Amino acid sequence: MPLNFANDLETNVPTVQIDGLSHWFGMGNTRKQVLYSVSMKIDPGEVVLLTGPSGCGKTTLLTLIGALRRVQKGELSVFGLQLRNSRRKTRQIIRRNIGMIFQGHNLLRCLTAEQNVQMGADLLKNLSYRKRRKLSRNWLVEVGLEDQMEKLPHDLSGGQKQRVAIARALSASPRLLLADEPTSALDSVTGREIVSLLKRLAIEQKCSVLMVTHDPRILDVADRLLKMEDGMILPVVE
Amino acid sequence: MQDRKIPLAWLLLTRQPLRLLVAIAGICFAGILMFMQLGFRDGLFDASVTVHKLFDADLVLVSPRSMSSISMSGFPRRRLIQAMAHKDVIGTTPVNWNFLLWRNPQTLSTRAILALGFEPGSPLLIDPNFAEKAQSLKNSGRVLFDDLSRQEFGPVPEWFSEGRIVETEVAGKRVRVAGLVSLGPSFGADGNLITSRETFLKLLPSNPPGSIEIGLVRLSAEADHEKVLRSLAASLPNDVKVLTRQEFIDFEKNYWRTSTSIGFIFTLGAAMGFVVGCVIVYQILYSDVSDHLAEYATLMAMGYRLRTLFGVVAREGIFLAVLGYVPAYLSGQALYALVRSSTKLPVAMDPQRTFLVFFLILFMCMASASVAMRRLVDADPADIF
Numbered sequence: 215m216p217l218n219f220a221n222d223l224e225t226n227v228p229t230v231q232i233d234g235l236s237h238w239f240g241m242g243n244t245r246k247q248v249l250y251s252v253s254m255k256i257d258p259g260e261v262v263l264l265t266g267p268s269g270c271g272k273t274t275l276l277t278l279i280g281a282l283r284r285v286q287k288g289e290l291s292v293f294g295l296q297l298r299n300s301r302r303k304t305r306q307i308i309r310r311n312i313g314m315i316f317q318g319h320n321l322l323r324c325l326t327a328e329q330n331v332q333m334g335a336d337l338l339k340n341l342s343y344r345k346r347r348k349l350s351r352n353w354l355v356e357v358g359l360e361d362q363m364e365k366l367p368h369d370l371s372g373g374q375k376q377r378v379a380i381a382r383a384l385s386a387s388p389r390l391l392l393a394d395e396p397t398s399a400l401d402s403v404t405g406r407e408i409v410s411l412l413k414r415l416a417i418e419q420k421c422s423v424l425m426v427t428h429d430p431r432i433l434d435v436a437d438r439l440l441k442m443e444d445g446m447i448l449p450v451v452e
Numbered sequence: 453m454q455d456r457k458i459p460l461a462w463l464l465l466t467r468q469p470l471r472l473l474v475a476i477a478g479i480c481f482a483g484i485l486m487f488m489q490l491g492f493r494d495g496l497f498d499a500s501v502t503v504h505k506l507f508d509a510d511l512v513l514v515s516p517r518s519m520s521s522i523s524m525s526g527f528p529r530r531r532l533i534q535a536m537a538h539k540d541v542i543g544t545t546p547v548n549w550n551f552l553l554w555r556n557p558q559t560l561s562t563r564a565i566l567a568l569g570f571e572p573g574s575p576l577l578i579d580p581n582f583a584e585k586a587q588s589l590k591n592s593g594r595v596l597f598d599d600l601s602r603q604e605f606g607p608v609p610e611w612f613s614e615g616r617i618v619e620t621e622v623a624g625k626r627v628r629v630a631g632l633v634s635l636g637p638s639f640g641a642d643g644n645l646i647t648s649r650e651t652f653l654k655l656l657p658s659n660p661p662g663s664i665e666i667g668l669v670r671l672s673a674e675a676d677h678e679k680v681l682r683s684l685a686a687s688l689p690n691d692v693k694v695l696t697r698q699e700f701i702d703f704e705k706n707y708w709r710t711s712t713s714i715g716f717i718f719t720l721g722a723a724m725g726f727v728v729g730c731v732i733v734y735q736i737l738y739s740d741v742s743d744h745l746a747e748y749a750t751l752m753a754m755g756y757r758l759r760t761l762f763g764v765v766a767r768e769g770i771f772l773a774v775l776g777y778v779p780a781y782l783s784g785q786a787l788y789a790l791v792r793s794s795t796k797l798p799v800a801m802d803p804q805r806t807f808l809v810f811f812l813i814l815f816m817c818m819a820s821a822s823v824a825m826r827r828l829v830d831a832d833p834a835d836i837f
């Protein structure tokens with residue numbers, strides 16, 4: 215399969231297509247299966263929420279989709295690119311087109327809010343420094359942080375940090391957003407706000423979203439709800 | 453496309469100013485150590501030829517048994533007269549060269565001083581003012597004292613400038629200072645004096661009158677030095693060696709370089725500085741990478757290439773090198789000035805050493821950076837979820 219460049223990935227394929235994906239941790243006696251033949255699909259522009267008890271494998275699934283782990287068994291393709299036995303370059307292209315929002319926001323401590331967002335925008339090719347800078351500022355305005363641009367993460371509240379992380383993820387014009395419990399560190403009002411913001415921006419960007427959450431109050435933003443248990447995705451109940 | 457980016461390396465480095473300061477101090481220290489050790493080494497080699505460089509000569513005759521300025525052997529003075537027969541030779545000066553005991557006129561203690569004896573009528577030094585001073589040596593028992601000699605020889609220049617008559621003993625015989633010259637102490641000699649051959653032979657009666665230690669040969673302007681050297685070497689008996697001026701200088705430097713452990717000791721000192729610097733830079737960069745491992749992993753998860761991140765660490769290394777080098781260079785200059793004024797050693801910042809030390813510091817930083825980069829491979833982007 216010829217490798218596509220980041221900008222001309224095919225758009226009419228499912229964003230994520232998973233068939234019989236299994237995953238194990240550890241070696242030998244301590245080897246333990248955490249995913250059991252998972253199959254699912256996310257279409258372009260879809261907002262999917264993933265819930266399930268602690269330890270059922272949600273984060274593992276997310277890191278596999280994000281091309282952060284090696285696929286051990288089963289089929290997993292993102293943007294139409296097969297991840298099993300993929301080359302480093304393929305994984306890098308996929309990562310570039312995925313925006314990730316982590317539970318611990320993971321901002322770079324030495325960079326201001328604006329610079330953090332620009333680390334995302336810097337991944338865009340063919341844009342001048344000025345344009346990338348402007349783009350980052352716009353994203354910070356979008357998430358409501360126009361007054362905090364020069365602050366270091368240290369001086370921001372939890373909610374503000376999470377907003378910066380969202381702006382950073384979106385500034386690279388991703389085609390898929392992966393969010394792992396983005397609201398867990400926030401109070402319910404802020405959490406609700408952040409999730410609504412995420413959804414609005416994702417829709418504007420025609421970006422698919424896969425979000426892991428335990429928070430029952432935000433389930434209504436989803437187009438689709440997936441439940442996981444013991445490494446398996448439960449059949450959908452309407 | 454890859455135009456301006458956020459100066460990530462710089463921001464990572466300056467995030468902890470104290471650690472950066474320690475790093476800079478460490479590199480700076482290593483740099484100063486290298487500057488000083490290499491400076492002393494080259495300075496000592498240069499200092500060994502302070503007098504050699506002042507002679508007015510195109511070719512120099514020495515005895516093949518002479519090893520260095522501190523062990524000069526004599527050869528027959530006749531060889532110079534024979535050399536005069538060559539059509540390109542326009543002048544010669546026989547010079548006696550030996551160490552004599554000088555009595556400090558103030559403390560009356562004695563110390564070895566390098567004494568040069570020559571015919572006051574013939575040229576000895578390149579310095580154009582010297583010929584006039586040399587006239588005063590025509591009276592027996594007069595010497596010209598080197599005012600750059602170390603303090604231990606007594607306050608001779610001061611007394612002389614005050615107009616006092618300075619008399620003391622050399623090799624147990626009374627001499628009077630008839631003037632001052634500026635030669636400078638060398639590695640082998642803490643001080644110098646110049647006198648006439650007549651006085652020299654009186655001070656050192658054991659020296660055979662027909663024997664000299666060096667013969668200065670001046671050639672006509674159009675002469676081919678190499679050619680004259682070859683023809684003189686062929687025609688003169690093998691109890692003399694013919695050297696060019698440069699060979700004469702190198703002959704002395706080489707002695708100190710090869711027959712003593714000076715070169716080794718100071719090179720070892722510089723190497724120590726290099727190793728200390730490597731350890732410090734490595735420590736700093738390694739802990740910097742370790743501290744920011746989660747952030748590097750985040751960047752990888754975002755789609756940054758490992759190569760880009762290696763570049764960040766490499767740039768941190770370059771910044772450290774430059775930041776450490778500048779104060780090292782300035783301190784080096786200051787310390788050289790201090791050494792010059794207190795030891796009278798000709799230690800100076802030459803471009804070669806300037807580049808060498810910069811290159812060593814850069815190499816040190818880049819080597820440490822490339823080892824610290826290995827830590828980056830441990831950054832697992834899957835860990836940050």
Ligand SMILES: Nc1ncnc2c1ncn2[C@@H]1O[C@H](COP(=O)(O)OP(=O)(O)OP(=O)(O)O)[C@@H](O)[C@H]1O
Pocket residue numbers: 239240248266267268269270271272273274275
């Ligand atoms: N790096 C690892 N090495 C070994 N086992 C792991 C590793 N990461 C996760 N596991 C195990 O795999 C299982 C699934 O973990 P995972 O983090 O995917 O669960 P989760 O659904 O995200 O849970 P939570 O809701 O608590 O975040 C757990 O039992 C966990 O102990």
Ligand SMILES: [Mg+2]
Pocket residue numbers: 272273274394
């Ligand atoms: Mg989890």
